[in-house]
Amino acid sequence: MLKLEKLVIDNGGFELSADFTLAAGSKAAIIGPSGAGKSTLIGGIAGFHPIVSGRLCWNGENLTGATPGARPLAMLFQDGNLFPHLSIAQNVGLGLNPDLRLSAAQWDRVNQALARVGLEGMGTRKPAALSGGQQSRAALARVLIQGRPLLLLDEPFAALGPALKVEMLDLVDTLVAETKATLLMVSHDPQDARRIADQVILVAEGAAHPPRETISLLDNPPPALRAYLG
């Protein structure tokens, strides 16, 4: 269980409060107006933004002061952060060891991860030799190979066309189900939430609201969400 206990996260002077729990294995979409603090929430959980007060726990372990690398999570940003000078296999291998000294068994795992996201045989290519959708798949493989129980996705597929985005969301859905990871995904599109998330966390007016069941929240939006949905 992810527990945010009277948490206040600071992002360069902007403060976001959050006080809720999210059950392990949940798939939560984080939605809300631009500038409301969605990325701040993810960044605070990941350890990139300081926690001013309160407590952050994962399955009873206190993460409040932990460095990002010591937290049991993996994160995927919009641009995927692939290194252009490294091959796709090396980029994915970074998820196992940042200095890329991998055993033969670990390279096998890299190749298996590439195959799992549909990039079999493409490991020797550089990112520039892949399409945008394929680059997203490689970035996803790097996140998945880390085997962390908590996945944080910050609008990872916003730059993709609608069909490709749906394909990637479905792939994330399948892989998360396989690994039983807990997913938190920032999205601007309520349809993404309907497609993949069982819970929605609304971020508005300086606060992240407790998760609500996706369908009931989107079908009967409270005023802050109605204003955003238009």
Ligand SMILES: Nc1ncnc2c1ncn2[C@@H]1O[C@H](COP(=O)(O)OP(=O)(O)OP(=O)(O)O)[C@@H](O)[C@H]1O
């Ligand atoms: N480095 C920073 N220094 C000061 N303020 C910041 C910084 N980064 C973000 N902010 C402010 O924090 C607030 C929340 O930003 P955040 O990126 O979390 O919002 P968001 O909901 O993810 O927005 P968007 O949907 O536009 O990506 C915004 O008002 C923003 O201006």
